[in-house]
Amino acid sequence: MKDFLRQNGILLVIIALLLTILIGVGTAFMGGNADPLSNVVNTVTSPIRNGIAAAADWAEGVYNYVFRYGQIQEELDSLRAQVAELEDQVREGQEAAKQNERLRELLDLQAKREDFVFESARVTGRSTDNWASTLTISKGTSAGVEAGDCVVTSTGVLVGVVSKVGLNWSTVSTIINTDIEIGGIVTRTYSAGVLEGDFALMGQGRLKLSYLPHSAQLVSGDEVLTSGKGDVYPSGLVVGQVEGVFTDPSGMTRYAVVVPDADLSSLVEVFVIKDFDIQE
Known part of the structure; x- marks a missing residue:
């Protein structure tokens, strides 16, 4: 039995697919009411169809990732540049604040010692x-x-x-x-x-x-x-x-x-x- 399935597996799958098509056509002509044979075939082929659908979803996800990777990388580079620019602005602001504080202190000193x-x-x-x-x-x-x-x-x-x-x-x-x-x-x-x-x-x-x-x-x-x-x-x-x-x-x-x-x-x-x- 195992040898028979191994040698004729592809043929059996083809026959199952043809039966599915024929049953689908017959169901359409019969008003949508499937007979017992259709139910059996659908039960057998349902895991195969689900696997194919899952594989298709996975392939679509991989495609979207590859397609968007370059765009995401560009966005990351742009964000890094913006962060670096903001850090420079913060440092400049801190230095300006320190300079202003030193000038205020100097003005206080000059007010106390106008002769300097x-x-x-x-x-x-x-x-x-x-x-x-x-x-x-x-x-x-x-x-x-x-x-x-x-x-x-x-x-x-x-x-x-x-x-x-x-x-x-x-x-x-x-x-x-x-x-x-x-x-x-x-x-x-x-x-x-x-x-x-x-x-x-x-x-x-x-x-x-x-x-x-x-x-x-x-x-x-x-x-x-x-x-x-x-x-x-x-x-x-x-x-x-x-x-x-x-x-x-x-x-x-x-x-x-x-x-x-x-x-x-x-x-x-x-x-x-x-x-x-x-x-x-």
Whole structure:
């Protein structure tokens, strides 16, 4: 029986299809009422018809996918480009907001110290060794910048002092550099001393307020400003906060370790004080 079906399977299928056609025609002539033989044939051939229909649906789906793939890819590329453009706009908006905030802060500082003449500059470089703490800025003699000018943030926090000047660039010794020496004062107690860089402290991002009087009662968190003593640098520039008070190894003098308020590692824009009035 198996051999018979294997050898004559195609013939049987053809016969079944012909019978289906004949039965369909006969049914049409008989008013749509199928006889028992039609029911048997339809029952046998129904899975075949369903399989053919499913295969046709699958083929149509594959065709639609292939046909639309290129269009979908183009839409994805367009969306990616739009997202990239929006991200650029967001970054530009954030930078503009930061710039506006810095300008507002500078206006506040100018309102407090109308005697200051500022020159804005970009930070273009930083020292790359452990022997110095310096910045390179984008303004020089062509903009009226001179050695000895103080450099501050937009809020008036001291960054350092110009030490070298070129035509369109300058080197700034930051407040923790070892060549810094500026008069300082503690606002709470009016204790005066000398702000100076120290090699050991420079690696920790700190500086000294040296030559403090023995009677000075400083505590952690006391604010330190420039004193303006000697009329070389402006007074009232914020330097930082007292971290602790110590006695010199000689036992003769006391000094405070000061943490700068300026974040020297992340500065982008600074302001050079080109001129100021001496405050009595």
